[in-house]
Amino acid sequence: MTRERQPGQRRFSPAAIGADVLLLAWFLFSLFPLVWLVLLSLKSESEQISTFFEFTPTLSNFGTVLSAEGARLTSVNFTDALLTSVLNCVGAVLVSLVIGVPAAYAAGRWQYKGSNDVMFTILSFRFAPELMVIVPLFVIYNQLGLFDTNIGMIWVLQLVTMPLIVWILRSYFQDLPPELEQAALLDGYTRKRAFLMVALPLVRPGIAASALLAFIFAWNNYVFPLILTGSSHTPVTVAVTRFLGGGGQAFYSLTAAAAIIAALPPLLVALSIQRYLVRGLSFGAVKA
Amino acid sequence: MGSLSVRGLTARYGKTVALHGIDLDVADGEFFVILGPSGAGKTTTLKSVAGLVDAVGGEVRIAGRDMTGVEPYERNVAMAFESYALYPQKTVEQNLASPLRSGRTGSWSVAEQSERIRQVTTTLGIEHLRGRFPRELSNGQRQRTALGRVLVRPADVYLLDEPLSHLDAKLRAAMRAELKQLGEMSRTTTLYVTHDYQEALALGDRVGVLREGRLVQVGTPQQVWHEPADTFVARMFGQPEMNLFSADLTADLAAVPEGGTAARSRRGGITVGVPASLAGSVAGSVEGGAAGRSVLLGIRPRDLEVLAGPEPSDRLVLRGRVTVGVPASLAGSVEGGAAGRSVLLGIRPRDLEVLAGPEPSDRLVLRGRVTLAERLGRLVELSVDVAGEAVIAVTDDQRVREGDPVSLAVPWQQVHIFAGGASFDTRNGAGTAAARLGAGAPVSRGMAAGEAGGVGKAPAVDASAASGGDR
Numbered sequence: 001m002t003r004e005r006q007p008g009q010r011r012f013s014p015a016a017i018g019a020d021v022l023l024l025a026w027f028l029f030s031l032f033p034l035v036w037l038v039l040l041s042l043k044s045e046s047e048q049i050s051t052f053f054e055f056t057p058t059l060s061n062f063g064t065v066l067s068a069e070g071a072r073l074t075s076v077n078f079t080d081a082l083l084t085s086v087l088n089c090v091g092a093v094l095v096s097l098v099i100g101v102p103a104a105y106a107a108g109r110w111q112y113k114g115s116n117d118v119m120f121t122i123l124s125f126r127f128a129p130e131l132m133v134i135v136p137l138f139v140i141y142n143q144l145g146l147f148d149t150n151i152g153m154i155w156v157l158q159l160v161t162m163p164l165i166v167w168i169l170r171s172y173f174q175d176l177p178p179e180l181e182q183a184a185l186l187d188g189y190t191r192k193r194a195f196l197m198v199a200l201p202l203v204r205p206g207i208a209a210s211a212l213l214a215f216i217f218a219w220n221n222y223v224f225p226l227i228l229t230g231s232s233h234t235p236v237t238v239a240v241t242r243f244l245g246g247g248g249q250a251f252y253s254l255t256a257a258a259a260i261i262a263a264l265p266p267l268l269v270a271l272s273i274q275r276y277l278v279r280g281l282s283f284g285a286v287k288a
Numbered sequence: 289m290g291s292l293s294v295r296g297l298t299a300r301y302g303k304t305v306a307l308h309g310i311d312l313d314v315a316d317g318e319f320f321v322i323l324g325p326s327g328a329g330k331t332t333t334l335k336s337v338a339g340l341v342d343a344v345g346g347e348v349r350i351a352g353r354d355m356t357g358v359e360p361y362e363r364n365v366a367m368a369f370e371s372y373a374l375y376p377q378k379t380v381e382q383n384l385a386s387p388l389r390s391g392r393t394g395s396w397s398v399a400e401q402s403e404r405i406r407q408v409t410t411t412l413g414i415e416h417l418r419g420r421f422p423r424e425l426s427n428g429q430r431q432r433t434a435l436g437r438v439l440v441r442p443a444d445v446y447l448l449d450e451p452l453s454h455l456d457a458k459l460r461a462a463m464r465a466e467l468k469q470l471g472e473m474s475r476t477t478t479l480y481v482t483h484d485y486q487e488a489l490a491l492g493d494r495v496g497v498l499r500e501g502r503l504v505q506v507g508t509p510q511q512v513w514h515e516p517a518d519t520f521v522a523r524m525f526g527q528p529e530m531n532l533f534s535a536d537l538t539a540d541l542a543a544v545p546e547g548g549t550a551a552r553s554r555r556g557g558i559t560v561g562v563p564a565s566l567a568g569s570v571a572g573s574v575e576g577g578a579a580g581r582s583v584l585l586g587i588r589p590r591d592l593e594v595l596a597g598p599e600p601s602d603r604l605v606l607r608g609r610v611t612v613g614v615p616a617s618l619a620g621s622v623e624g625g626a627a628g629r630s631v632l633l634g635i636r637p638r639d640l641e642v643l644a645g646p647e648p649s650d651r652l653v654l655r656g657r658v659t660l661a662e663r664l665g666r667l668v669e670l671s672v673d674v675a676g677e678a679v680i681a682v683t684d685d686q687r688v689r690e691g692d693p694v695s696l697a698v699p700w701q702q703v704h705i706f707a708g709g710a711s712f713d714t715r716n717g718a719g720t721a722a723a724r725l726g727a728g729a730p731v732s733r734g735m736a737a738g739e740a741g742g743v744g745k746a747p748a749v750d751a752s753a754a755s756g757g758d759r
Binding site: 177179180182183184185186187188189190191193198201202 | 335338340359360361363365366367369371373374375376377386387390391392393437441
């Protein structure tokens with residue numbers, strides 16, 4: 001099959017080969033921690049701290065993490081933590097979508113004095129380090145009885161997911177020609193029905209992409225649950241670090257296994273909506 | 289069905305004013321065309337009527353009902369957007385069904401819907417595309433689908449925004465012919481926006497010419513063609529554009545025997561007689577008579593007729609002058625004489641004809657040399673140098689060659705006179721428009737002078753030239 005040459009694409013040259021070698025070196029360097037993690041998760045307890053390379057793969061670490069043995073070592077049930085994380089993140093993304101999609105539509109369509117300032121304020125939630133607000137939040141959560149609850153986590157994760165969803169979807173709505181909804185209005189549909197019938201179906205790729213990103217960010221969030229949850233609703237990020245042992249023995253291979261398990265759900269979600277994702281991530285950036 | 293009435297309609301985008309007070313009355317069932325160049329405010333006018341534009345001032349009444357504060361979906365208007373605005377996720381059939389399913393255009397059973405859609409798609413020649421998505425259609429097919437989404441439903445007013453602009457030339461001509469015969473169109477008040485003057489003339493019961501947010505002229509196609517309100521309107525209609533010449537009004541007694549006024553183009557190549565009513569209207573605005581006032585003369589290329597084909601003699605070329613006589617009855621009413629006033633002559637290229645045989649005296653005759661002959665099929669577009677003035681004429685005389693001397697003739701009533709100004713640039717009139725003077729163009733009665741009256745006799749030409757030079 002013949003292929004068109006891309007702009008700037010050249011035949012092999014020493015410079016191009018040199019650049020490729022450099023990129024390959026960088027690729028190996030940045031990938032190495034992941035390789036190490038996988039190797040570590042497959043090592044037995046005796047092999048993990050050995051100073052020379054010793055490797056007889058075993059899956060026992062994964063079993064330990066998910067079993068009662070793991071719960072005994074860390075005082076946190078890892079399976080429960082997985083469920084808690086799924087519950088929190090799915091809940092947070094859903095709440096953000098229900099509120100954020102209409103907000104993004106309004107932000108994309110309605111230009112008023114100070115509309116950009118409002119958008120900037122929403123984005124600024126992402127600027128502040130989480131540690132900056134964590135102390136007052138801790139006090140407030142204790143007062144309201146939200147400490148160590150799923151509702152509390154879903155609420156606080158809005159700081160992570162909502163700005164992301166609003167900002168990404170706003171550009172999707174802005175890319176839609178307003179004539180589409182205007183046509184629906186003249187067809188006799190109210191503004192709400194025009195939104196639901198015309199605009200919403202057309203930004204589905206954007207919703208998928210932004211929801212996935214929001215899910216990953218929420219899933220990986222560490223500081224909020226570390227401070228705002230106790231032992232009964234610990235999410236998976238905190239549970240993983242428990243294997244490093246707070247003062248007790250550090251189980252490196254168990255930590256590695258737990259981290260890999262913890263990374264699987266976002267990966268599965270991403271794969272399942274990959275079809276939307278590739279189109280979605282580029283659609284917002286490049287105007288067709 | 290319903291009338292449409294617009295009073296003092298204004299619209300602005302930020303600091304840009306898009307419409308400066310539009311007044312418009314469209315009768316029940318009338319087909320009204322808004323013609324204007326890009327950026328004139330045509331689409332904004334339609335969207336304002338539809339209620340899709342915020343920051344609108346003035347009043348819109350549809351079927352007698354004041355539309356202030358009425359939502360678009362309650363106005364009972366249908367609009368075809370220039371960008372089609374077809375729902376990308378719906379098929380042609382579903383797009384057309386959309387207005388029928390909204391519940392605001394009457395109640396339609398599923399069977400009635402599909403029957404209605406079948407009728408409309410058949411009329412528009414897209415019945416075989418009903419299952420396709422907009423992305424699978426050509427631009428022409430999309431445009432017809434957008435038109436179908438309008439025609440499929442009853443409405444008080446149809447708003448059509450350049451619905452034929454993306455069709456190829458042949459299909460456009462065919463659709464233009466069909467469009468007006470559609471029952472829906474003839475029954476429904478229609479506001480139709482276009483930048484194609486032929487569409488406007490062919491379709492419109494009346495035509496409104498829009499320029500920079502103002503309606504410059506509203507009238508029947510005949511009115512806007514024959515009596516353009518200003519040079520902007522004159523240039524909008526006709527391809528090639530109307531010839532415009534800067535001219536000065538002079539009391540040219542030799543040229544105009546009965547004491548009338550003449551207008552002589554700046555380069556002296558064209559002299560026309562100006563009806564006194566026109567000269568008077570100029571004089572009325574300036575104390576001390578009209579003398580020295582500048583005007584613009586307009587002659588449509590189509591109105592020019594090539595009088596004599598290729599003529600070997602250089603003599604005619606050298607004497608190529610245009611003189612338009614002023615009817616004495618009109619010129620006589622000018623106080624203190626109108627000499628020295630400037631006028632602008634307008635002659636449409638189509639009004640110029642290529643003639644053979646003896647020169648008639650009831651027409652303005654221009655003599656010059658062909659500098660460019662563009663053969664456009666049956667017609668030839670001529671650029672003729674008339675004593676320094678470039679005149680465009682259209683003829684079907686295929687014998688005319690570049691370099692040939694020719695005589696062009698135009699009936700007197702087809703010479704248009706506009707208020708002139710020293711600053712008016714006849715080559716590039718963008719941004720300026722000169723108003724038409726008086727009610728009519730020069731008429732043959734009382735006309736005199738120059739070559740026009742001279743029937744090719746040298747003395748008449750010389751007299752005209754000499755007297756022009758004296759003043």
